[in-house]
Amino acid sequence: MEFSDNKPIYRQIVDYSFNRIIDGSWTPGGRIPSVRELAAEMGVNTRTVLKAMEDLQDMEVIESRRGMGFMLHPDAAAKVTDARRREFYEVTLPALLEEMRRLGISKEDLVSRIK
Numbered sequence: 001m002e003f004s005d006n007k008p009i010y011r012q013i014v015d016y017s018f019n020r021i022i023d024g025s026w027t028p029g030g031r032i033p034s035v036r037e038l039a040a041e042m043g044v045n046t047r048t049v050l051k052a053m054e055d056l057q058d059m060e061v062i063e064s065r066r067g068m069g070f071m072l073h074p075d076a077a078a079k080v081t082d083a084r085r086r087e088f089y090e091v092t093l094p095a096l097l098e099e100m101r102r103l104g105i106s107k108e109d110l111v112s113r114i115k
Contacts, residue, residue, distance in 0.1 A: 001042045009044060013052035016042075018080045021061070021072065028074045032062060035070075059083065 001016065003009050020026045035053060039046040053070060056062045061076045073079070100110065 010048050010051040010055070013038070013042065013044070013049055014055050017052065017056055017061075018084060021076050021080045022084075026072050026076075028072055028076055030072055031068060032070050032072055 001012075003012050007015075017026070017032075020032075026032050033041070035046050035049045039049045042049070053062065056070075057064065059079060060073060061079050062070045062072055065071050100107075
């Protein structure tokens with residue numbers, strides 16, 4: 001996996017996990033890859049992956065089951081979708097509107113392009 005400089009690597013791993021959940025690669029209630037498996041796949045330190053897993057646990061997207069590893073919560077997709085929508089409205093959209101303002105693009109121009 002290629003990482004960008006604009007976000008901490010553990011946060012990019014959380015985003016990667018969100019994508020696996022949304023696209024159905026990780027099934028609700030199912031086991032997700034272990035910290036070691038993900039670290040090897042991504043070429044990062046296991047501590048970095050563990051930090052991402054801790055964030056996912058804090059969000060109640062995954063849970064740790066003794067002897068089984070991490071399991072995806074049955075309602076993980078809904079939680080991830082809600083988190084992504086919040087991020088869109090709180091981070092992405094304001095940045096987009098600011099860039100539009102700088103470039104002199106009106107909301108009407110944007111709507112016209114979308115159509």
